[in-house]
Amino acid sequence: MPVRRAALIVPVAGVTRTALDDTWGQARSAGRRHQGIDILAPRGRAVVAAVDGRIVKLFDSARGGVTIYQFDERERYVYYYAHLESRALGLNEGDRVRQGDIIGYVGSSGNAPVPHLHFEIARLGAERQWWRAEAVNPYPYLLAGQTPA
Secondary structure, eight states, X not given: OOOOOOBOOOSBTTOOGGXXXXXXXXXXXXXXXXXXXXXXXXXTOEEXXXXXXXXXXXXXXXXXXXXXXXXXXTSSEEEEEEEEEEEOTTOOTTOEEOTTOEEEEEBOOTTOSSSEEEEEEEEOOTTOOGGGOEEEOHHHHHHHTBOOO
């Protein structure tokens, strides 16, 4: 019997799978390529945990703005949420979250020109270093509603 993968939900409240655009790989400044997808939504819309897991890093940066890094339960993938207006009140590193829990709010922090959520999925190495994970295109997984194998 095949192992059933956990469901993956769109991490912005009220946004359907059919509203998503595949922005993976698009050109960015300084010769970079987009390693996630942008989910357009109004400023302040709830950002929710795409899967069950643990918050591993809360970080603010010039490019990503207000960000959250979340490991899945098996610590095989890291889920990255960026350009937030703010994080959910009381959210801390180490917190366990359930799929659908509000973790933040859509914004345009960092280098974002318009309100949206930048969402990435990356495969963790044996060292579990979120900053060295290998990005995978989240679009087909979100469209199918399934986590990576």
